[in-house]
Amino acid sequence: MDDRMIKQDLNKLEERSIYVMREAKSNFKKVAALWSMGKDSTTMLALARQAFHGKVPFPVIHIDNGIDFPETYEFRERLAKKWNLDLIVEKSEIKPEMSGFACCGANKTVALRKVLDRYGFDALIVSIRRDEHGIRAKERVFSPRDKNFKWNYKNQVAEIWGDYSSEKEADGHVRVHPLLDWNEVDIWNYIKREKVPMNPLYFSRDGYRYRSLGCTHCTTPVKSGAADINHIIRELEKTKIEERQGRDQDKEKAFVMEKLRALGYM
Amino acid sequence: MIVNRVTVLGNKDHGKSTLIGSLLIETGSVSEQRIDDAKRTSRKLGRRFEPGYILDSFEEERLNEMTIDTTRAQVRYKEAGFEFIDVPGHEELIKNMLSGASYADFALLLVSVKQGEGITSQTKRHLFVAKMLGIRKLVVAVNKLDAVGYSREAFEEVSDGVGRYLARIGFPSENVRFVPISAYNAENLVRPSKAMGWYRGRCLIEVLAGVARLAARPTGRNTIIQIQGVSEDSNTAVFGRVVSGSLTRGSRITIFPSGKRAKVAGLLVSGRSKKIAGRGDVVTLELDSPVGPDIKGSVASDSDTACVSSSKINALLLNTTGLNKDASIRINGIRVRCRKVSVKDEVDVSTGECVPSDRIKPLNAGHVELILEEKVAVDLFERTPEIGRFVFYSGKEFSGIGIVTG
Numbered sequence: 001m002d003d004r005m006i007k008q009d010l011n012k013l014e015e016r017s018i019y020v021m022r023e024a025k026s027n028f029k030k031v032a033a034l035w036s037m038g039k040d041s042t043t044m045l046a047l048a049r050q051a052f053h054g055k056v057p058f059p060v061i062h063i064d065n066g067i068d069f070p071e072t073y074e075f076r077e078r079l080a081k082k083w084n085l086d087l088i089v090e091k092s093e094i095k096p097e098m099s100g101f102a103c104c105g106a107n108k109t110v111a112l113r114k115v116l117d118r119y120g121f122d123a124l125i126v127s128i129r130r131d132e133h134g135i136r137a138k139e140r141v142f143s144p145r146d147k148n149f150k151w152n153y154k155n156q157v158a159e160i161w162g163d164y165s166s167e168k169e170a171d172g173h174v175r176v177h178p179l180l181d182w183n184e185v186d187i188w189n190y191i192k193r194e195k196v197p198m199n200p201l202y203f204s205r206d207g208y209r210y211r212s213l214g215c216t217h218c219t220t221p222v223k224s225g226a227a228d229i230n231h232i233i234r235e236l237e238k239t240k241i242e243e244r245q246g247r248d249q250d251k252e253k254a255f256v257m258e259k260l261r262a263l264g265y266m
Numbered sequence: 267m268i269v270n271r272v273t274v275l276g277n278k279d280h281g282k283s284t285l286i287g288s289l290l291i292e293t294g295s296v297s298e299q300r301i302d303d304a305k306r307t308s309r310k311l312g313r314r315f316e317p318g319y320i321l322d323s324f325e326e327e328r329l330n331e332m333t334i335d336t337t338r339a340q341v342r343y344k345e346a347g348f349e350f351i352d353v354p355g356h357e358e359l360i361k362n363m364l365s366g367a368s369y370a371d372f373a374l375l376l377v378s379v380k381q382g383e384g385i386t387s388q389t390k391r392h393l394f395v396a397k398m399l400g401i402r403k404l405v406v407a408v409n410k411l412d413a414v415g416y417s418r419e420a421f422e423e424v425s426d427g428v429g430r431y432l433a434r435i436g437f438p439s440e441n442v443r444f445v446p447i448s449a450y451n452a453e454n455l456v457r458p459s460k461a462m463g464w465y466r467g468r469c470l471i472e473v474l475a476g477v478a479r480l481a482a483r484p485t486g487r488n489t490i491i492q493i494q495g496v497s498e499d500s501n502t503a504v505f506g507r508v509v510s511g512s513l514t515r516g517s518r519i520t521i522f523p524s525g526k527r528a529k530v531a532g533l534l535v536s537g538r539s540k541k542i543a544g545r546g547d548v549v550t551l552e553l554d555s556p557v558g559p560d561i562k563g564s565v566a567s568d569s570d571t572a573c574v575s576s577s578k579i580n581a582l583l584l585n586t587t588g589l590n591k592d593a594s595i596r597i598n599g600i601r602v603r604c605r606k607v608s609v610k611d612e613v614d615v616s617t618g619e620c621v622p623s624d625r626i627k628p629l630n631a632g633h634v635e636l637i638l639e640e641k642v643a644v645d646l647f648e649r650t651p652e653i654g655r656f657v658f659y660s661g662k663e664f665s666g667i668g669i670v671t672g
Binding site: 011012014015018019022023025026049050051052053054057131140156157158159160161162163164165167183 | 340361362364365368369399494495496497498499503505507536537546547548550559562596599601652655657662664667
């Protein structure tokens with residue numbers, strides 16, 4: 001794609017994301033966002049700053065299982081200070097015998113539920129994208145969860161002409177997805193254009209880089225020599241390998257992602 | 267990537283998911299891993315591989331071989347990008363169909379030519395709904411030609427039937443194209459079919475690219491800004507989106523329905539200071555006087571006559587559940603309750619016929635008069651679709667869509 005098309009596309013995507021976050025702010029009483037310090041949720045924070053006069057006007061939550069990469073923790077502290085984030089860190093318990101489904105499902109979900117209950121958040125901004133996974137392609141922009149975090153994917157809310165209904169069940173909350181229309185390469189083009197600070201793990205070291213970041217237990221790097229943003233963008237325009245191939249949770253079982261999401265995982 | 271959004275319509279089992287799956291494979295737009303995953307799943311289920319499995323990713327969808335909810339798939343072909351929105355073909359899933367189709371730039375209709383399939387009431391309903399949603403461009407893919415010996419007559423019979431129905435509901439025929447295909451065998455999708463030598467037209471993907479280049483959806487000329495709310499930090503900074511026309515810094519605006527006037531002292535587009543904002547832009551209007559949070563759902567314009575403030579709306583309503591007492595509409599991003607809903611006539615969606623009636627059967631449409639509990643900013647759908655349409659609710663339940671006719 002030429003530069004002019006990229007610019008038009010990014011402007012359109014940025015517009016939609018800003019619109020969605022402003023809808024969330026004016027529709028709900030207490031909005032928070034999940035921040036994993038990954039490229040998508042960090043881009044979401046950059047978009048929030050664009051939408052709300054240079055500040056992120058909601059708390060950001062990190063569900064911390066204690067086994068994220070040291071670079072990730074360092075990045076969290078650095079950006080939280082730089083952007084003056086209202087950061088909530090909630091520790092989730094990790095047991096050695098747990099992995100994949102049990103770990104992402106049970107542990108992170110329990111911790112997240114605690115946070116939502118404690119603060120009474122009624123909307124949670126989550127930075128998923130439709131191109132990540134077949135299941136995510138089915139998501140709505142405003143997607144209600146019941147009090148047990150269940151996603152009623154068999155009977156989703158109507159979302160017609162971009163009208164996002166903020167109806168939710170009692171004690172439930174609404175997931176807000178401002179990045180649904182973005183692709184992986186769009187994210188990198190935006191990071192480049194807006195100079196969004198990034199976790200260093202995304203850039204190649206010794207022939208490997210992380211394309212998608214989870215915790216140290218479930219994420220493996222991919223072979224890549226892409227040590228800067230331009231190189232990453234060129235690589236993504238060519239690749240036929242899925243972004244999340246380094247993430248165990250997607251591969252374990254055919255429908256594991258769907259089950260995780262129905263349980264409330266992001 | 268911003269692409270042409272194409273909603274894929276048609277009766278269940280006429281091959282929508284199969285077509286999108288085939289297009290993904292044929293254009294190399296899907297990773298080998300995702301194809302392998304779908305193949306593994308079909309083996310596990312003891313079934314023959316079916317390209318639609320790439321799309322139907324809910325467990326229930328693969329087990330029951332039907333699409334439950336909208337899904338999206340991106341296809342890249344030469345310079346064009348398409349996002350196919352696959353919607354469920356089952357009648358009871360119309361809510362999901364509407365949710366997917368309402369985002370589309372144009373529609374791709376699938377009709378199976380196979381004996382006993384053909385044009386159904388669901389085919390017609392999808393076309394009627396597409397027109398109500400504001401879709402004005404259409405590609406008709408006549409599918410399963412392989413099942414009728416690639417018969418030209420069979421293709422023409424179905425094409426003519428669709429053409430007649432479109433004429434009846436007033437769909438602009440200059441924006442409609444017909445292509446014979448076999449989605450399962452990937453014939454006439456990206457590569458021409460040898461078996462259909464009588465077809466002189468282009469393959470489906472080329473036809474789609476051509477239709478994408480036709481003029482876009484209609485939009486009004488007046489300046490209309492839908493207001494989303496007011497900033498937490500400043501009660502003079504208003505958030506909104508330009509849905510038609512353009513706005514310049516320094517303009518004097520009128521806010522509907524309140525009638526309040528203000529001057530746009532500062533203008534931001536996506537958070538950056540600008541002199542002018544155009545259609546689609548997400549804006550911050552820095553006004554010379556404060557507003558309250560009740561401004562959400564209002565409309566701003568630099569013209570006094572760009573729209574009206576009214577509590578009475580005449581509309582064409584597609585009703586999905588039947589009418590009950592507790593009706594409300596969502597318009598301009600807010601919910602407004604209806605004091606009264608009077609039905610004037612009913613349209614049989616499958617035939618396009620309009621008959622005087624005081625009720626609308628579920629899944630049919632009709633003309634209604636709505637008396638709202640408060641005034642809203644509104645315009646005719648034909649003139650400014652963005653503020654001339656609404657989502658209809660019965661109690662908390664989704665109950666249909668409406669377009670403003672008067």
